[in-house]
Amino acid sequence: xxxxxxxxxxxxKFEPMTSMSEWFDHCxxxxxxxxxxxxxxERIVKMCDTMQDNVKEIILKNxxxxxxxxxxxxxxxxQVKIELQGVSKVLQNEHEVMSMLRERIRDGIRMFKExxxxxxxxxxxxxxxxRGIDRSHDEVERELEIERKKIAVAMESVTKAxxxxxxxxxxxxxxxxxxxxxxxEKTGALSIECDCLNIKETSLDLTRYKGEPxxxxxxxxxxxxxxxxxxxxxxxxxxxSARTLQVTINALLKENVETLRKQMAVxxxxxxxxxxxxxxxxxxxxxxxxxxxxxxxxxxxxxxAEMITRKVNDLTQTISELETSIREKEAFLALxxxxxxxxxxxxxxxxxxxxxxxxLVKEVFEIxxxxxxxxxxxxETKISLRALLKTQLDLEEAINVKTNSLSIDEVDCMxxxxxxxxxxx
Numbered sequence: 001x002x003x004x005x006x007x008x009x010x011x012x013k014f015e016p017m018t019s020m021s022e023w024f025d026h027c028x029x030x031x032x033x034x035x036x037x038x039x040x041x042e043r044i045v046k047m048c049d050t051m052q053d054n055v056k057e058i059i060l061k062n063x064x065x066x067x068x069x070x071x072x073x074x075x076x077x078x079q080v081k082i083e084l085q086g087v088s089k090v091l092q093n094e095h096e097v098m099s100m101l102r103e104r105i106r107d108g109i110r111m112f113k114e115x116x117x118x119x120x121x122x123x124x125x126x127x128x129x130x131r132g133i134d135r136s137h138d139e140v141e142r143e144l145e146i147e148r149k150k151i152a153v154a155m156e157s158v159t160k161a162x163x164x165x166x167x168x169x170x171x172x173x174x175x176x177x178x179x180x181x182x183x184x185e186k187t188g189a190l191s192i193e194c195d196c197l198n199i200k201e202t203s204l205d206l207t208r209y210k211g212e213p214x215x216x217x218x219x220x221x222x223x224x225x226x227x228x229x230x231x232x233x234x235x236x237x238x239x240x241s242a243r244t245l246q247v248t249i250n251a252l253l254k255e256n257v258e259t260l261r262k263q264m265a266v267x268x269x270x271x272x273x274x275x276x277x278x279x280x281x282x283x284x285x286x287x288x289x290x291x292x293x294x295x296x297x298x299x300x301x302x303x304x305a306e307m308i309t310r311k312v313n314d315l316t317q318t319i320s321e322l323e324t325s326i327r328e329k330e331a332f333l334a335l336x337x338x339x340x341x342x343x344x345x346x347x348x349x350x351x352x353x354x355x356x357x358x359x360l361v362k363e364v365f366e367i368x369x370x371x372x373x374x375x376x377x378x379x380e381t382k383i384s385l386r387a388l389l390k391t392q393l394d395l396e397e398a399i400n401v402k403t404n405s406l407s408i409d410e411v412d413c414m415x416x417x418x419x420x421x422x423x424x425x
Contacts, residue, residue: 070197081186087235091176098169105162117151119420123413134405140274143267154256161249168242175235257422275410282402326374333367
């Protein structure tokens with residue numbers, strides 16, 4: 001029999017024997033411990049049940065409070081969003097009003113420049129065709145110059161108003177951008193808050209905390225509220241500024257139109273008075289001319305007088321041809337002047353002293369030189385006439401001048417100014 005198969009000695013053989021009282025005591029202690037452990041287990045079970053109830057109540061309370069806070073937050077965001085949408089609508093309306101005002105300003109500038117100023121300058125250019133003593137700086141000339149200056153002042157003020165209007169529109173667009181951006185952020189926040197409110201503990205898309213920071217918010221509620229209030233405050237400030245500018249520009253447009261209407265009436269009245277003056281002077285000259293013709297008829301019985309009359313007729317024909325030539329040259333001079341005047345309205349880099357301008361200046365100089373030569377010949381021819389016939393020819397020339405002035409003021413200028421009209425802008 002090997003060592004592994006040897007019987008293990010029973011250790012109880014070496015333990016001392018116990019008495020019955022010790023045995024009963026030992027059993028009693030086991031019973032007491034068992035009973036105590038049972039009582040402790042029952043107490044722990046009750047405590048666990050109580051804790052579970054408390055935990056459930058706390059969790060449900062926290063959930064209800066969170067959902068209540070979410071509802072309040074959603075209500076706050078919706079309220080601010082509604083206010084922002086109201087401001088956005090007002091901004092859009094004001095931008096549309098400013099856009100229409102800008103078009104009115106542009107229409108006013110076109111009216112002042114393309115109609116009023118063009119007609120006034122055309123009248124001034126037409127009156128350059130007056131001849132002789134009638135080329136005077138009369139009341140009509142002065143009032144036309146005043147009208148041109150007033151139109152230029154009106155254009156300058158309205159152009160400045162156009163710049164202010166465009167700047168106000170830019171400010172409104174800027175405010176509209178920030179309001180729209182805030183509305184977009186509020187819409188995104190509302191979507192998130194509503195999703196959070198609708199999520200339940202039984203939802204399938206719940207996730208557990210994985211260690212990333214979840215409380216990354218660093219903006220307080222006061223800062224959040226102040227941000228939107230500041231945007232709306234700034235927007236309202238720009239709205240009020242735009243409305244004030246609208247009132248100012250409307251008053252400016254009305255004032256300019258009224259001023260130019262009054263000046264147009266002043267010029268027209270001056271033209272009418274000048275026409276009346278020229279008609280009276282022409283009538284008196286025609287009367288004197290008629291009386292001189294009667295005296296000339298009495299002298300035609302003398303043969304010498306007949307010869308002088310023939311010479312006078314020849315010289316008169318020569319004078320008529322010279323005057324016609326001068327008028328033709330003056331038309332070319334007026335053409336060159338008008339071209340120079342129109343080219344002077346070029347702007348910026350286009351106002352170049354090119355070959356065209358040099359030719360026009362040369363043309364004006366040569367035409368003036370030719371006209372001066374013709375006028376000198378005319379004067380030499382007139383000197384050869386006798387004093388009486390020279391006076392007669394002077395009267396005829398004066399009558400022609402008055403006729404020309406009447407044609408310019410009564411026909412040309414008045415006809416041109418019929419197209420001048422200042423409509424409300």
